[in-house]
Amino acid sequence: MNNELSDSIKDKLTRKLISSHNMGDFIFEKLTLLFTVSVFLLVILMGYEMYQGSRLSIAKFGWGFLSSSTWDPVQEIYGALPIIYGTVVSSALALIIALPLSIGIAIFLAEIAPDWLEKPVSFLVELLAGIPSVIYGLWGIFVLVPWLRQSVEPYLSEKFGYLPIFTGAPYGFGMLAAVLILAIMTLPIISSISRDVLKSIPYSQREAALALGATRWQSTLIVLKDAKSGILGATMLGLGRAIGETMAVTMVIGNRALISPSLFDPSYTMASVIANEFTEATSQLYLSALTELALVLFVITIVINALARLLVWSMSRKWKTS
Amino acid sequence: MDIKLSIKNLDAYYGKTKVLHNISLDIPKNKAVAIIGPSGCGKSTFIRCLNRMHEVVGGSITGSIMMDNEELSKKDPVLLRKRVGMVFQKPNPFPTMSIFNNVAAGLRLNGIRNKKIIAPIVEKCLKQAALWDEVKDNLDDSGANLSGGQQQRLCIARTLAVDPEVILMDEPASALDPISTTKIEDLIFELKKDYTIVIVTHNMQQAARVSDYTAFFYIGELVEFDVTSKIFMSPAKKQTEDYVRGRFG
Numbered sequence: 001m002n003n004e005l006s007d008s009i010k011d012k013l014t015r016k017l018i019s020s021h022n023m024g025d026f027i028f029e030k031l032t033l034l035f036t037v038s039v040f041l042l043v044i045l046m047g048y049e050m051y052q053g054s055r056l057s058i059a060k061f062g063w064g065f066l067s068s069s070t071w072d073p074v075q076e077i078y079g080a081l082p083i084i085y086g087t088v089v090s091s092a093l094a095l096i097i098a099l100p101l102s103i104g105i106a107i108f109l110a111e112i113a114p115d116w117l118e119k120p121v122s123f124l125v126e127l128l129a130g131i132p133s134v135i136y137g138l139w140g141i142f143v144l145v146p147w148l149r150q151s152v153e154p155y156l157s158e159k160f161g162y163l164p165i166f167t168g169a170p171y172g173f174g175m176l177a178a179v180l181i182l183a184i185m186t187l188p189i190i191s192s193i194s195r196d197v198l199k200s201i202p203y204s205q206r207e208a209a210l211a212l213g214a215t216r217w218q219s220t221l222i223v224l225k226d227a228k229s230g231i232l233g234a235t236m237l238g239l240g241r242a243i244g245e246t247m248a249v250t251m252v253i254g255n256r257a258l259i260s261p262s263l264f265d266p267s268y269t270m271a272s273v274i275a276n277e278f279t280e281a282t283s284q285l286y287l288s289a290l291t292e293l294a295l296v297l298f299v300i301t302i303v304i305n306a307l308a309r310l311l312v313w314s315m316s317r318k319w320k321t322s
Numbered sequence: 323m324d325i326k327l328s329i330k331n332l333d334a335y336y337g338k339t340k341v342l343h344n345i346s347l348d349i350p351k352n353k354a355v356a357i358i359g360p361s362g363c364g365k366s367t368f369i370r371c372l373n374r375m376h377e378v379v380g381g382s383i384t385g386s387i388m389m390d391n392e393e394l395s396k397k398d399p400v401l402l403r404k405r406v407g408m409v410f411q412k413p414n415p416f417p418t419m420s421i422f423n424n425v426a427a428g429l430r431l432n433g434i435r436n437k438k439i440i441a442p443i444v445e446k447c448l449k450q451a452a453l454w455d456e457v458k459d460n461l462d463d464s465g466a467n468l469s470g471g472q473q474q475r476l477c478i479a480r481t482l483a484v485d486p487e488v489i490l491m492d493e494p495a496s497a498l499d500p501i502s503t504t505k506i507e508d509l510i511f512e513l514k515k516d517y518t519i520v521i522v523t524h525n526m527q528q529a530a531r532v533s534d535y536t537a538f539f540y541i542g543e544l545v546e547f548d549v550t551s552k553i554f555m556s557p558a559k560k561q562t563e564d565y566v567r568g569r570f571g
Contacts, residue, residue: 204414208477210378212428212484213404222427225418 047298054292056285065292071257071268073277078289080296082257086267087297090175090249091242093263094182099235102187103224106194106231111206111220122195129188137251140181145172145252152176153264164261171254176263178253182245186238193237197230197312198223229311236308240301246271270297324351326488326518327372332385334367334376341367344385345544347537349488354510354519356533356550358526360570363539365522369490372520373406374399389488404432407486411493413473415465415480421448422461424476428484443483451479452509471502478509489513491521495528507532526566530554538562 057065061078068079105125109118149172156166201223209219224231246269254266255276270293281287327349334342342364349355357365370376371383374394387394394402415424423430425444434440444461448454453475457468465476474494481489491510495503510519510532523529529536529550536553538545538561546553546562557563564570 202414204410204412205416207375207378207408207410208414208416208480209427209431211373211375211403211408211410212431212480213400214431215400218431222416226416228418 043302047295050291050295050298054288054295056288057292058288060285061289065289066296069257069259071273073280073286076283076285078285080270080289080293082259083268083270083273083293084296085259086175086253086257087243087269087271090178090182090253090267090269091239093175093179094186094242095235095239097179097183098186098190098238101183102190102194102234102238103231105187105191106198107220107224109191109195110198111216111223122192125188125195126192127188128184129192133185133245133248134251136181136185137248140177140248140252144180145177148172148177148180157264165263168260168262168264170264171266173252173254173266174264175253175260175267178249178267178269179263181248181252182242185245185248186242189241190231190234190238193234193312194227194231197227197234200230201226229314233308233311236304236311240304240308243269243304244271244297244301245269246275250275270294325349326351326389327520328386328388328391329371330386330388332368332371332383332387334364334371334381334383336367336376336379336381341381341542342371342383343542347544347547349518349520350535351518352514352516353534354514354521354532356529356536357520357522357539358524358529358536358565359539359545360565361524362541364542365539366492368539369408369492369520369522372488372490373403373408375403375408404428404484405486406488406490407481407484408490409474409477409481409492409494412497413470413477415468415473415476417464417466419465420462421457421465421468421476424465425479425483427480432484444479447479447482448476450482450513451475452505452512453479469502471498471505474498474502474506475509478506478513482513486517488518488520491519493522493524496524503528526554526568538565540565 057078061068065078065080066084067081068077069081070077070079071082072078109122109125113121149170153166153170153172153176157168157170160166205223205226206219209222210216214222249269250272253269253272255268255272256266257268257273258265260267274290274294274297277286278290281290325348329348330346332342332345333340345368357368359365367376367381370379370381371387372394376383377399383395389402389406416427419427422444425447426440429440429443445454445458448457453472456472457463457476465473468476474497478489478494494510495506498506507528510521513519514532514534521529521533533550535547536550537547538553538557538559540561546557546559548558552558553562554566557566
């Protein structure tokens with residue numbers, strides 16, 4: 001054992017010696033380092049560019065840009081609050097719908113499904129994540145929106161019309177449609193990552209619980225507790241997708257900068273504002289306001305993704321050390 | 323001599339593969355029985371049959387296993403596993419739980435939530451597992467921060483907390499250093515006063531030290547089962563003798 005160990009150390013040392021004297025390895029090492037650094041630079045550069053582009057708007061509106069609720073290109077008044085509201089609310093509601101479903105799917109795939117079923121279903125779930133968002137959008141326009149307009153929204157307003165969230169005219173296009181589309185789009189991300197997280201938890205944990213006399217459900221609960229931070233990370237990645245989603249949302253959300261409690265009313269998100277209005281942005285200030293919107297979106301997504309990665313990473317590290 | 327577990331004509335399968343052939347043996351109450359044999363001879367499968375953990379990984383059996391004259395296959399596996407505890411080869415404490423909660427886990431699974439009931443049981447079990455003095459001041463620390471040997475004793479304490487009648491141990495010391503191994507062996511020696519213990523081991527000295535009876539398995543068959551001293555001093559079969567003398571395996 002001891003001999004083996006010292007052998008492997010010697011082996012490593014010799015390899016290190018060789019590599020430091022090898023020109024090809026040296027170039028290869030530095031080149032890959034350069035590629036990696038360039039990714040960082042790119043992100044910083046993008047942030048800087050957006051900051052530069054939005055200086056006009058920042059100077060004019062200051063923090064008021066985030067708290068004022070008038071978005072009026074004609075008057076040249078830009079307040080992003082309804083747009084930020086639309087982004088946050090549509091993503092948050094989408095997650096509230098998608099999360100329990102995704103965890104259910106993940107538990108089924110990781111804990112319950114037999115092998116022959118798990119493989120194809122997991123593949124299908126991951127395939128769902130790869131569908132271009134414009135296709136979701138089209139499906140939204142031709143299937144989801146008419147269905148909401150003709151069946152779901154009239155029903156909801158008849159039965160639950162006393163709730164402020166179900167008031168107003170049932171257009172079909174609006175917050176509800178966007179929430180449902182986003183829920184469907186985040187579902188595969190959250191469920192496939194959660195499934196991987198559950199699978200990364202050693203089988204011995206389940207055995208430990210079962211051998212203590214746990215039922216299958218109780219042992220799954222213990223595993224879920226272990227997987228908590230990883231699933232949270234998966235959720236954040238889903239949130240990142242929902243917040244940044246542009247095409248499908250633009251096609252169904254109704255595109256009006258409006259803060260309304262009703263899910264039937266149209267709304268707007270940061271990504272869809274940028275996509276819709278960039279071509280029409282004729283004045284410098286308009287362009288600058290849109291760029292500032294992009295900057296806000298950029299910062300939010302970076303923070304969310306960083307947090308998500310951190311959580312997933314801390315999770316996998318824990319299992320490696322224990 | 324009271325018989326705790328009586329195994330008759332046991333065949334065990336994983337899918338279509340037959341891994342145990344016609345095993346018959348009686349495990350006496352409050353004794354330690356060692357199962358020895360080369361890798362892949364079905365030792366682990368055998369003890370997993372005794373708390374029906376083999377079913378979890380898709381195994382099945384034919385034949386009969388009786389505990390206190392009741393057929394195991396007719397019992398609810400969840401209730402059975404509370405009476406037949408298991409300690410695994412690799413220590414597997416619950417990493418998100420504190421030391422205290424690890425030991426209390428089995429009680430909580432049984433619906434016991436009252437801390438006044440749980441706390442004394444946790445203390446008693448940690449003492450029984452010879453871990454109390456090392457952890458009594460940091461019961462709220464994560465179980466994953468203990469050393470491997472401590473983790474294994476924690477797992478033993480966790481098993482004891484549900485008050486089983488039989489404890490199955492699947493190579494409980496094979497992942498541990500010699501000092502931890504000695505501690506676990508001393509512990510088994512103590513535990514067999516109150517519990518029936520079945521221990522799978524690769525280590526023949528360990529089998530000789532801790533067990534009263536030894537079963538020698540070879541390629542899914544029970545070659546010989548007898549008092550430990552007899553197996554090691556004057557085995558009846560040539561195969562057993564070759565194995566305990568270290569000539570193969």
